[in-house]
Amino acid sequence: MSKYREFKGLDLPAIDAEVLEFWNKEEIFKKSIEERSKDNSFVFYEGPPSANGKPGIHHVMARTVKDLFCRYHTMKGERVERKGGWDTHGLPVELKVEKELGITKDDIGTKISIEDYNKECRAAVMKFKGMWDDLTRKMGYWADLDNPYITFENEYIESVWNLLKNLYDQDLIYKGYTIQPYSPAAGTGLSSHELNMPGAYQDVKDTSAVAQFQLIRNEQSEFLYAEKGEGEVYIIAWTTTPWTLPSNTALAVGKKIDYVKIKTYNPYTKLPVNLILAKELLGKWFKLEQAELDFDSYTPEDKLIPYVILQECKGADLEGIRYEQLLPYVQPEDGDAFRVITGDFVSTADGTGIVHIAPSFGADDMRVGKQNGIGSLTLVDKQGKFVDEVTDFAGRYVKDYQDEADYRSVDIDISIKLKEENKAFNVQKYQHNYPHCWRTDKPILYYPLDSWFIKASDKRERMVELNNTINWKPSHTGEKRFGNWLENLQDWNLSRSRYWGIPLPIWRTAGGDAQICIGSVAELSAEIEKANKALGLSQNTPEDLHKPYIDDVILVSEDGREMRREADLIDVWFDSGSMPYAQWHYPMENEEIFNNNFPADFICEGVDQTRGWFYSLHAIASMVKDSVAYKNVVSTGLVLDKNGVKMSKRLGNVIDPFETLAKYGADPTRWYMMTNAQPWDNLKFDIAGVEEVKRKFFGTLYNTYSFFSLYANIDGFEYKEDRIPLSERTEIDRWIISLLNTLIQEVDAEYANYEPTNAGRKIQSFVEDHLSNWYVRLCRRRFWKGDYTHDKIAAYQTLYECLNTVAKLMSPIAPFFGDWLYKNLNEATGLEDHVSVHLSLLPEVDATAIDKALEQRMDYAQRISSLVLSLRKKEKLRVRQPLQKVLLPILDDKFQEQVDLVKDLILSEVNIKEIEYLTDDDGFIKKKIKPNFKTLGRKLGKNMKAAAQHINGLDQAAISAIEKNNQYTLEINGESYELTTEDFEISADEIPGWQVASDGDITVALDITLTDDLKNEGIARELVNRIQNIRKSSDFDVTDRIKVTIESHDVVAASLADYQDYVAMEVLADSITQAATSDGESVELVDGVSVQIAVAKA
């Protein structure tokens, strides 16, 4: 005979180990894929992690989400391949290698060859692969670790090239320039990552200047000349980088900002001027008392200069006005410069409310410059010094980049020049936070640098359209965060000046007039062949497509000139965004596989990937395939420590995932992460929560299984009998089966909707509140009591079905325990044809089993029982003491019908003999009436308040009338309303003379009269209880027959006179003897009654 496995205690880590070994041995993961048809795929893309760092607890979070939906869809019968992958390129890898080798980027090419450097990177990038694979297995994350895609492999690179070529052929790739942080001292651009390194931003004191830009008087600006003082009209703008002023080509104002024109004198030249600045910032540059000064008595020697406001206008009024170039060294050729434009970034936080725009030296400047067709001037070279055209400053460094002993600030000299020329309104030192190059510690410049771009902005609208078809979880990440980002999409800067990454496959002639983009190795070989012939070379196709080998390749243009590769590598985000294609080496091979696996049904990563992987996947798919790359995407939140603080090594609050898994097991960790908060909310990871999940959910479920297996083994229940139809099962069986089917329906829907939290919580509530705490508790006797009857079999079948279904429903989130439970059940019965729950299918809902009326009346039963128990408690009447009756006022016939069907359950649960229904006619019940705000509010509107007061004041007679007639005419403020019982909530309030308890619309009263017979029965129950305790402490088997001897006592004698058979049956006693002494244990039955009881095996 097969037995259910029994255990000494719940040991989740041991279950993990056992199940893991089983999966391994039986290749369950492989089977779970191969047993499903290729025609019914659920496509999942794994976002590649970088294995050059250790995995953290947050990876367990994201991977649980990934894993659970893949497992769910497998259980829905779909084939879910999960190819793993590794992200191997990028700056973090380079930096790590440099740190380990103790070198800097400057040493590459001198101390270490690019070849060796890249070898180091290739080796470093997989450093923690073993650890990652280990975590993957231990947490139960099913992914194909044996055939992952790796972004540094030639085949991967080749696919990426093919995508680039595709874009190139669509004319979506161009070389342009953009403003980037640039270190003249180091001669290199800096990434934002480098700018965010600690210490990059430093407080420095710079010379700041407010320059006066003289307006050109014409039709547009005429309104500013209508009323003005002596001298010219100027707009004033503030800058902390006066060296950018020669490159000024525009001024920006805020559309809605108020500006004023004032009459005053220039503080340096003392010449009369008219200045325009933001009204709000007037106080920053002028003191109040200056406004009160008299112009007529002003002399240039006066310390305080008078001013007066002449005119006010909005920024919008200033738009388009032209001004004289401030320092006319060179004029821009690429646009219509020296105009006032509007910009949304202009604020009145500081300065003058007018921003000096030098498009070459600021990202905002560049952007608004382009938008408005303003030209640009770049009068500083890459070394950081002024070009020759800036005659009087030519060759001077704008910051001290050379550590010159006698460096003189250009900012100061420019300011002096402006002062002298009546072009400066104010010059002063200003302290601010400015980024510095982390290698040279010199201030960086924002400088236009050559880069290759993808013209993503061309496809902006299509990307927005496609995005609207994607199901985002949570929706706001897609609609708001990602949506807004797409609306303002800029071109994608592909270029990175680095060493370890995918080389840009574009070759160009020296002048850049001819170029070619390579889309495959075959194409490269053909072009090399061509070049060899034309140029007399003997190049071979490199075996490794990385630098430096690829840089040696020289190609030839149509007209026979040499072409060399553009030096850049591409952005690593393009690497990872290419994975749908490159993981299959598409289109060079695997076309069919690709077609079956694109786009993805589901992906999942952290929210931080919104503009990272989520974007790069979306952009590439939109541009290359005119398709989404994924249909459903879950973005997970952060995992913080229990105080809501980000985990960091520095704070020492990092949770080691391996430790957690080893101590608590994977399932409680996964379950906790899924059910404590929605995965897209930040999770405050508290290990106590994992403990709680283990104890409450897994502990309860384990107990329920243990209970089941204990008695099923005794009775030899193997589910060999035919399934007993629900109609032949008891009320409570049908109830739990009804709930179970409701659960199947809901959990299935939640999983399908990517709502794992709701799914988990519902399963948990079913197990804890209903299955364990009500069904099993109430049915315990059915399992241990009596023969192997129809009813007992029904109970076993019911509990078995519940456990088996729970095992299935929970297994996506808790794959180990789910499988363990499933196997324990199934291996004893052989009912299902699967060796693992993960090969089984999710149960189908049996809609006919769902009985809402039944669920409702069981809810009544639970609430009524609870009320009775609370009354017992109040009256200090223990449950073992039987009571005669409970009084239950009924409000309608339906209620009585419902309660009647669960009467027996209630009575046995609360140990009461009968229920007496009280109807209205008895005149016992006092009723309470309340308005139903929901229905009445709509009808009454403004009169609601008065009506509520009126209704609360209705007397018993009125209430009865309403119930009887189902009609009430309400007169309020002269208006009349016809109401029905729907518009009221009527409940029993009290039963005069009785202790009552109520919960919502249910009220109960308890008859606490104790007759002798009730007392005797109570004693009998006490006896049973004491004897059972003795049995247990004597370590008797639950099936052992016993002999009982009880010390003589009147109370006992009275009780046993009626209840001896009952007691004997309950405790499996062959005989019960009353004797003078019994040599047994002394126990107290009720207050003041103690006897000795001896128990021996029969």
Next chain:
RNA sequence: AGUCUCGUAGCUCAGCUGGUUAGAGCACUACACUGAUAAUGUAGGGGUCGGCGGUUCAAGUCCGCCCGAGACUACCA
């Protein structure tokens, strides 16, 4: 600085399209139960629903502003 999210009991979270005693679990206290027992039941304390204003007969729920936390983006004259 911008965009987005969040703010409900000591802690972690529910609270549907606005409807009148704001819920659950944990923790705490007391009592009970004891053939699931490192479980279980009952009762109790504990909340200005971040603040202010508005819409409405009615606001935790809708709107505006502010405060606080976080994420991303940008880096500012």
